[in-house]
Amino acid sequence: MKIPVLTYHSMNITRNTYAENDHLALASDLETINELGFRVIPLSRVVDWHQGTLRDEDVARTVAITLDDGSWFDFYDLDHPTCGVQRSMINILRDFNLKKGPTQDSHATSFVISSPHARASLDKRCMIGKDWWGDQWWKDAVSSGVMDVECHSWDHVHTALDKVAQQNQLKGDFRQVKTFIDAEIQFTRAGEYIGSVLGYRPSLFAYPYGSASDYVVDQYLPKYQSRHQFRAAFTTEPKANCVTA
Numbered sequence: 395m396k397i398p399v400l401t402y403h404s405m406n407i408t409r410n411t412y413a414e415n416d417h418l419a420l421a422s423d424l425e426t427i428n429e430l431g432f433r434v435i436p437l438s439r440v441v442d443w444h445q446g447t448l449r450d451e452d453v454a455r456t457v458a459i460t461l462d463d464g465s466w467f468d469f470y471d472l473d474h475p476t477c478g479v480q481r482s483m484i485n486i487l488r489d490f491n492l493k494k495g496p497t498q499d500s501h502a503t504s505f506v507i508s509s510p511h512a513r514a515s516l517d518k519r520c521m522i523g524k525d526w527w528g529d530q531w532w533k534d535a536v537s538s539g540v541m542d543v544e545c546h547s548w549d550h551v552h553t554a555l556d557k558v559a560q561q562n563q564l565k566g567d568f569r570q571v572k573t574f575i576d577a578e579i580q581f582t583r584a585g586e587y588i589g590s591v592l593g594y595r596p597s598l599f600a601y602p603y604g605s606a607s608d609y610v611v612d613q614y615l616p617k618y619q620s621r622h623q624f625r626a627a628f629t630t631e632p633k634a635n636c637v638t639a
């Protein structure tokens with residue numbers, strides 16, 4: 395059995411079409427999921443099933459929804475400069491749940507970039523410099539019961555940043571994170587910061603750019619679980635790297 399995990403980027407807004415606007419895509423996909431007789435469950439439940447604490451019948455005909463990078467478009471309705479006001483991802487989920495009633499209890503997991511400095515720089519360089527990448531909403535998102543906040547690394551080794559936590563400043567490829575020192579920042583420090591905001595440590599991780607080094611998968615994650623505290627990490631390949639049994 396397999397459970398699909400669908401990933402969206404709420405900053406993907408170029409035009410108001412399905413292909414070029416992930417808000418419209420999410421709203422449309424929720425309808426399709428419903429029409430096909432599936433329901434959306436939290437990603438943590440998928441990991442529970444993967445790790446053997448939920449049975450196949452508990453998660454039959456389900457999908458999970460994830461969001462990457464953690465900009466304000468996940469949580470707040472914002473006026474996009476060329477495409478107009480965009481319903482936030484969390485409000486799209488709420489609208490859908492309200493419309494469908496008790497048959498649908500849709501949920502998403504937002505994988506956020508941890509470092510406040512990285513988010514502030516990316517806000518200026520990849521968005522329009524309106525401070526739309528803060529973490530003020532993280533706690534409210536979790537309290538809503540509609541969205542979890544989990545970890546998408548310390549700085550994404552993002553190409554738009556001056557300095558990243560990769561010892562040779564190799565950017566744009568998370569597979570270059572392959573030493574203990576770099577992994578400590580990208581996983582453990584990232585988890586600690588998110589934990590300081592939420593009041594508990596995140597337990598799920600999504601690799602920036604979708605993949606990780608053998609060092610991370612075979613050594614850092616299994617050996618240092620007591621430090622990073624993640625129980626599963628997601629690639630963009632159709633599989634999960636589960637840390638604990």
Ligand SMILES: [Zn+2]
Nearest residue numbers: 462463602603
């Ligand atoms: Zn990302």
